[in-house]
Amino acid sequence: MLYDVVIAGAGPVGLFLSCELAQAGCSVLVLEQAESADSPLKRLPFGLRGLNAPTLEALDRRGLLDAVAATQVLKPDKGPPPPGTAHWLAQPRPLGGHFAGIPFALDDVDRTRWTWRLPTPVGTQMAVELQALEAVLAQRAIALGVCIERGRAVQAVRAGATEVVVETAAGVVRGRWLVGCDGGRSTVRKQCGFSFAGTDPEFTGHSLLVELEDPGVLTPGRQYTAQGMCNFNPPGVLALADFDGGAGHRKPLDLAEAQSLLRRVSARDATITALHLHSTWTDGARQSSAYRNGHVLLAGDAAHVHSPLGGQGLNLGIGDAMNLGWKLARVVRGEADEALLDSYHLERHPIGATVLDWSRAQVVLMRPGAGSRALAAVMADLADTRDGGTYLAERVWGVSQQLDLGGGHPLVGRSVPDFLLADGRRMGEVLRTGQGVLLMLDENCALRDVVDRWQQHFTSVTSAVDHALGLGALLVRPDGIVAWACDAGGDEAGLGLALQRWFALPKAD
Ligand SMILES: Cc1cc2nc3c(=O)[nH]c(=O)nc-3n(C[C@H](O)[C@H](O)[C@H](O)COP(=O)(O)OP(=O)(O)OC[C@H]3O[C@@H](n4cnc5c(N)ncnc54)[C@H](O)[C@@H]3O)c2cc1C
Incomplete structure (x- = not known):
C-alpha cells in the first residue's frame, strides 16, 4: 500500500501530526521503534511535562484539551504536588514558572499588556505526564483511522522525487511523504542528508530516583556548587547538572558511580542506599538547517534538540505539528502546490532558534563560578518585578508568539484571540x-x-x-x-x- 504520509515515531509530535493529517482525510502510517508505549521515564516523577499556551490552544482547537486536562497531575483540587515533583511547584507563593530555576510570581504577571489576548478558559500552563498525553493522542489517532505499528523501527530511507521508501526489519513501506518525528537521534534526519548544526554540551544532566540513607543531608530545591547544580526533591528525586562537557551522557551508572557523582556534584556527604532509575540528558543545542528535503520533513526533537531547562521542547514540537499538518494535507489532497510546505520551515525554524537560545541563556546562569551566581542574583531581582514577571511569563507561556507572515495588520501571524461568539461558541x-x-x-x-x-x-x-x-x-x-x-x-x-x-x-x- 502507498500511504499518503508515513510518520517515523509515535512520540507526542508524531501522534499529534498523525491526527492532523487523518482528520484532513490523509492515509497515515506511524512506525514506532518501541514495543510498548509504557515507560517509567514517561511517568512521574521524570515524565512530568509542562504545556504552554500554544500547546493548550492547539489541543483545544482539536477538541482534545478536556481529555488531556483530565489527566493533570498537579492541580489545586488534587492537593499538594506528589512527592518528588519539582520543588518550585510546592512553593507557598503562587508561581508562574521559572528561568534557570529563578521563579517569577503569578501576581507579578500583568496580562493586560497582551493586547491581542482575550480571557479564555484554555489557560497558559498545565502539567501532565508524557505517557498520559501520548495515550490521549494515540486514542484519537486510532479513532481517526491512523495505523500505528509499534516495535517497528525505521532503519533506512530511500527518498525519490514523488515517494519515499522506508526500510524496517519487517520489510519496506512506501509513502508519498515521510515525516521524521523520531526524536533527537532521528534516523530519518541522518538518512536524508539534513545537517544538524549547533552548540556542544557543557554539562550532563542526570535524573535519578534513589533511596537515601539520610535525606536531611541534602537541601531541597536547587543548589549550585563548584561542579554544577543539584536539584533535590524529597524523598529521593535528584536532577544533577555535572559540568563535564557532556562526557557522562548515555553512560549507565551503578550504585557506587551514582554515589560518587552525587557527592561530587552536591558537595554533600550523601549516601545512596538504592538506585531505582537513572537517565541522562545534556544542554547540547542543535537544529536542522532545513525542515524539508523533497518529500521528507522533520518535526519535533528530530528537527531541534536543546536542554529541557524551562520545559519547551514538547511545546515546540506540537507547534511544528500544528503548523505542518494542514499544509501537508492540502498538498496531499492536491489543493495546494508543494511550495506551501516551504512556509513550514520559514515559520517554524525561527521559533525553534529562539527556543534554543532561551535554553542556552539558562545554561549561562547555571555554570559554576562567582560570575554566574552574581548574574543569577541580578536576574532574580528583575524576575521579582512586574515588568520582569510579565516578560518571563510572556516567553515561558508563549502567549505573544508571532510568526513573520510578511506584515499587514499587527494581529497577522498571531494566534487568533479566543472570541466568544454570538452563538455561544468560542x-x-x-x-x-x-x-x-x-x-x-x-x-x-x-x-x-x-x-x-x-x-x-x-x-x-x-x-x-x-x-x-x-x-x-x-x-x-x-x-x-x-x-x-x-x-x-x-x-x-x-x-x-x-x-x-x-x-x-x-x-x-
Ligand atoms: C527530563 C525532561 C523534561 C522535559 N520537560 C519538558 C517540559 O516540561 N515541557 C516541554 O515542552 N518539553 C519537555 N521536555 C522535552 C520533551 O520531552 C521533548 O521535546 C518531546 O518529548 C519531543 O517529542 P517528539 O515526539 O519530538 O520526540 P520523542 O518524545 O523523543 O519521541 C520520538 C519517538 O520516536 C521513536 N523513534 C526513535 N527512533 C525511531 C526509529 N528509527 N523508528 C521509529 N521510531 C523511532 C521513539 O521511540 C519515540 O517514541 C523534557 C525532556 C526531558 C528529557
Whole structure:
C-alpha cells in the first residue's frame, strides 16, 4: 500500500501530526521503534511535562484539551504536588514558572499588556505526564483511522522525487511523504542528508530516583556548587547538572558511580542506599538547517534538540505539528502546490532558534563560578518585578508568539484571540473542524462577495462578540494563526492575496 504520509515515531509530535493529517482525510502510517508505549521515564516523577499556551490552544482547537486536562497531575483540587515533583511547584507563593530555576510570581504577571489576548478558559500552563498525553493522542489517532505499528523501527530511507521508501526489519513501506518525528537521534534526519548544526554540551544532566540513607543531608530545591547544580526533591528525586562537557551522557551508572557523582556534584556527604532509575540528558543545542528535503520533513526533537531547562521542547514540537499538518494535507489532497510546505520551515525554524537560545541563556546562569551566581542574583531581582514577571511569563507561556507572515495588520501571524461568539461558541471550538475560518465581526466590512465566492473553503462565521478588539474581519488558518485582518469599518484590501497564499485560490479582486 502507498500511504499518503508515513510518520517515523509515535512520540507526542508524531501522534499529534498523525491526527492532523487523518482528520484532513490523509492515509497515515506511524512506525514506532518501541514495543510498548509504557515507560517509567514517561511517568512521574521524570515524565512530568509542562504545556504552554500554544500547546493548550492547539489541543483545544482539536477538541482534545478536556481529555488531556483530565489527566493533570498537579492541580489545586488534587492537593499538594506528589512527592518528588519539582520543588518550585510546592512553593507557598503562587508561581508562574521559572528561568534557570529563578521563579517569577503569578501576581507579578500583568496580562493586560497582551493586547491581542482575550480571557479564555484554555489557560497558559498545565502539567501532565508524557505517557498520559501520548495515550490521549494515540486514542484519537486510532479513532481517526491512523495505523500505528509499534516495535517497528525505521532503519533506512530511500527518498525519490514523488515517494519515499522506508526500510524496517519487517520489510519496506512506501509513502508519498515521510515525516521524521523520531526524536533527537532521528534516523530519518541522518538518512536524508539534513545537517544538524549547533552548540556542544557543557554539562550532563542526570535524573535519578534513589533511596537515601539520610535525606536531611541534602537541601531541597536547587543548589549550585563548584561542579554544577543539584536539584533535590524529597524523598529521593535528584536532577544533577555535572559540568563535564557532556562526557557522562548515555553512560549507565551503578550504585557506587551514582554515589560518587552525587557527592561530587552536591558537595554533600550523601549516601545512596538504592538506585531505582537513572537517565541522562545534556544542554547540547542543535537544529536542522532545513525542515524539508523533497518529500521528507522533520518535526519535533528530530528537527531541534536543546536542554529541557524551562520545559519547551514538547511545546515546540506540537507547534511544528500544528503548523505542518494542514499544509501537508492540502498538498496531499492536491489543493495546494508543494511550495506551501516551504512556509513550514520559514515559520517554524525561527521559533525553534529562539527556543534554543532561551535554553542556552539558562545554561549561562547555571555554570559554576562567582560570575554566574552574581548574574543569577541580578536576574532574580528583575524576575521579582512586574515588568520582569510579565516578560518571563510572556516567553515561558508563549502567549505573544508571532510568526513573520510578511506584515499587514499587527494581529497577522498571531494566534487568533479566543472570541466568544454570538452563538455561544468560542473561537477555539469553531476551529475544531480543522478548516480555516473567515470571521466577520463588523457587518459594515464589505466582505459579503468574498464569503459568497469562497465559503466552501472555510467555516464562515458572521457574529457579534462582546470584545471584538476593534476588529472588522479576520481570516484564520486551520492552525489558528491569523492570516489577514482588518479593523472595524475596514475593507478587503489584502484579503485576496492572503486567500491565494494560504488556500491557493485565485485572487479575490
Ligand atoms: C527530563 C525532561 C523534561 C522535559 N520537560 C519538558 C517540559 O516540561 N515541557 C516541554 O515542552 N518539553 C519537555 N521536555 C522535552 C520533551 O520531552 C521533548 O521535546 C518531546 O518529548 C519531543 O517529542 P517528539 O515526539 O519530538 O520526540 P520523542 O518524545 O523523543 O519521541 C520520538 C519517538 O520516536 C521513536 N523513534 C526513535 N527512533 C525511531 C526509529 N528509527 N523508528 C521509529 N521510531 C523511532 C521513539 O521511540 C519515540 O517514541 C523534557 C525532556 C526531558 C528529557
